[in-house]
Amino acid sequence: MGNRWPVQATADRLMNATKKKVAHLHEHGCTPHLAVVLVGEDPASKVYVEHKIRACKSLGIHSTFKNLPDNSSTEDLLSAVRELNQNPRVHGILVQLPLPKHIEEQQVIHAIDPSKDVDGFHPINVGLLSLGQEGLFPCTPMGVMELLKDGGIPLKGKHAVIVGRSNIVGKPMAQLLLKEHCTVTILHSRTVNPEALCKQADIVVVAVGRPGLVDASWLKPGAWVVDIGINQITEKADAERLLKASGKKMANFIEKGHQLYGDVNYLSALQVADKVTPVPGGVGKLTIAHLMYNCTLAAERMVST
Amino acid sequence: MGNRWPVQATADRLMNATKKKVAHLHEHGCTPHLAVVLVGEDPASKVYVEHKIRACKSLGIHSTFKNLPDNSSTEDLLSAVRELNQNPRVHGILVQLPLPKHIEEQQVIHAIDPSKDVDGFHPINVGLLSLGQEGLFPCTPMGVMELLKDGGIPLKGKHAVIVGRSNIVGKPMAQLLLKEHCTVTILHSRTVNPEALCKQADIVVVAVGRPGLVDASWLKPGAWVVDIGINQITEKADAERLLKASGKKMANFIEKGHQLYGDVNYLSALQVADKVTPVPGGVGKLTIAHLMYNCTLAAERMVST
Numbered sequence: 001m002g003n004r005w006p007v008q009a010t011a012d013r014l015m016n017a018t019k020k021k022v023a024h025l026h027e028h029g030c031t032p033h034l035a036v037v038l039v040g041e042d043p044a045s046k047v048y049v050e051h052k053i054r055a056c057k058s059l060g061i062h063s064t065f066k067n068l069p070d071n072s073s074t075e076d077l078l079s080a081v082r083e084l085n086q087n088p089r090v091h092g093i094l095v096q097l098p099l100p101k102h103i104e105e106q107q108v109i110h111a112i113d114p115s116k117d118v119d120g121f122h123p124i125n126v127g128l129l130s131l132g133q134e135g136l137f138p139c140t141p142m143g144v145m146e147l148l149k150d151g152g153i154p155l156k157g158k159h160a161v162i163v164g165r166s167n168i169v170g171k172p173m174a175q176l177l178l179k180e181h182c183t184v185t186i187l188h189s190r191t192v193n194p195e196a197l198c199k200q201a202d203i204v205v206v207a208v209g210r211p212g213l214v215d216a217s218w219l220k221p222g223a224w225v226v227d228i229g230i231n232q233i234t235e236k237a238d239a240e241r242l243l244k245a246s247g248k249k250m251a252n253f254i255e256k257g258h259q260l261y262g263d264v265n266y267l268s269a270l271q272v273a274d275k276v277t278p279v280p281g282g283v284g285k286l287t288i289a290h291l292m293y294n295c296t297l298a299a300e301r302m303v304s305t
Numbered sequence: 306m307g308n309r310w311p312v313q314a315t316a317d318r319l320m321n322a323t324k325k326k327v328a329h330l331h332e333h334g335c336t337p338h339l340a341v342v343l344v345g346e347d348p349a350s351k352v353y354v355e356h357k358i359r360a361c362k363s364l365g366i367h368s369t370f371k372n373l374p375d376n377s378s379t380e381d382l383l384s385a386v387r388e389l390n391q392n393p394r395v396h397g398i399l400v401q402l403p404l405p406k407h408i409e410e411q412q413v414i415h416a417i418d419p420s421k422d423v424d425g426f427h428p429i430n431v432g433l434l435s436l437g438q439e440g441l442f443p444c445t446p447m448g449v450m451e452l453l454k455d456g457g458i459p460l461k462g463k464h465a466v467i468v469g470r471s472n473i474v475g476k477p478m479a480q481l482l483l484k485e486h487c488t489v490t491i492l493h494s495r496t497v498n499p500e501a502l503c504k505q506a507d508i509v510v511v512a513v514g515r516p517g518l519v520d521a522s523w524l525k526p527g528a529w530v531v532d533i534g535i536n537q538i539t540e541k542a543d544a545e546r547l548l549k550a551s552g553k554k555m556a557n558f559i560e561k562g563h564q565l566y567g568d569v570n571y572l573s574a575l576q577v578a579d580k581v582t583p584v585p586g587g588v589g590k591l592t593i594a595h596l597m598y599n600c601t602l603a604a605e606r607m608v609s610t
Binding site: 106122123125126127130131132133156157159165167171174175178181183184185187188190191194200 | 411427428429430431432433435437438440461462464472476479480483486488489491493495496497499502505
């Protein structure tokens, strides 16, 4: 029987380290500044943006928020990005994704100055990560690496299985685990017999967007399981299947008609794994902590050049 | 008992396809132009450069060769690269690697215009490959993908194991195989029990620089094996171990004191695998064929913009 992974401790460590960096920058007359751009009024996006701005405040990072109307054009967004690129007092630029469908997301990401690209999504940062060179790298995978390093066992030679091959999580996760000398396997929707492959893993990272996909039958005894999925359960059948074992979650579902749930069947996984990150209350705080770190890093690099 | 993989057929197909593209460009008044830069007089590099220039000639691609002296500075090389970047008649720039140790290789690669970067080593091209966007991608992995596609079996769902995690072969190979919906595992020097993991693979790609590392004991019956290693055997003990089974290679070693040998023990692997690429006479011709393709692609893109 495994344990709930104490994610908060790693998030606190990251936030404290960043706080020290910010204090040091303040002493040198620089206040790190994150500019967040949101197009439209999507409620989930607004909540994410609020969390990020609140984290900035807690660390002494200055933040500005630009909310463009839902019917903004790609060109409107591009010119907002260019203005932020040119503003020497802005160190980090974050365009909240997803963008409305009529906007050319790729063009917008390519337009962000790579040295201010605190999400690490610009192709040049993606390339620098793969090459093992200095850049700005995606916040969720970077945060997860900190969590793994806090696990107290050397990562070198461990077999890590990543379930999901997204540009935002799966692929950068593979690069980072390789860099720490893990053997890395990437599984995805076309994989034949993923359970058997996953069962070989010392470390499992799941990011596919399928509620409860990975359960005890996918895991080797003692495995470490990181759940990056955030799914909103709204169907009664899914609730019956996944939430029954947890009275609290089921009660919440019955009351509100929805419940957040990860890609891992948490209670089942705990039967076999050594530790499992919960959802909600899991890796999200690592993502935000690393975003703060990236913004401070961008400011440091701008000051030193 | 498997077969020698008919690499030449794929190389011929690629060269013919490129020849047609070149003819089309000629008709529109454009002659693709590859500029090759070599620093110093390394004999192996000179042979590689000659092969590339000869391939250009055979297809109607114009080539120029700039041989800088061995004691050139990073700045000398950077200014040569900048000149080629600015020359609108040059479509592809290839700086032959490795560079002498006193030159900042990374700085030179970063200086090449990504749209002329026919080796696909610039960080932005590395990132575009990972993101699944349009760019110029490394020639050996791209050539190997063509070979695999000629294998006559869909790649989707196959388990590919890559032995080696270099920036030039292992990592781009992983991206390309993922894109074709293979399940991908990357092994390297720190992997625990690599034989057992490799033995699960339908497709094995080896690029580590260790002569004869992979033999029958690493392979599943019917596996496809691509050998990207090129090692010069000069020690008698290695020759005794690896060349004994091949009278011709052993005779050559005894006569000349050296013999090229791949990362795969070819004769041993053939006992178990379905097909194995030989060394020498293997994937090298795919690399050159794809280099020609990249140069023509770069010219096409420049003409159409």
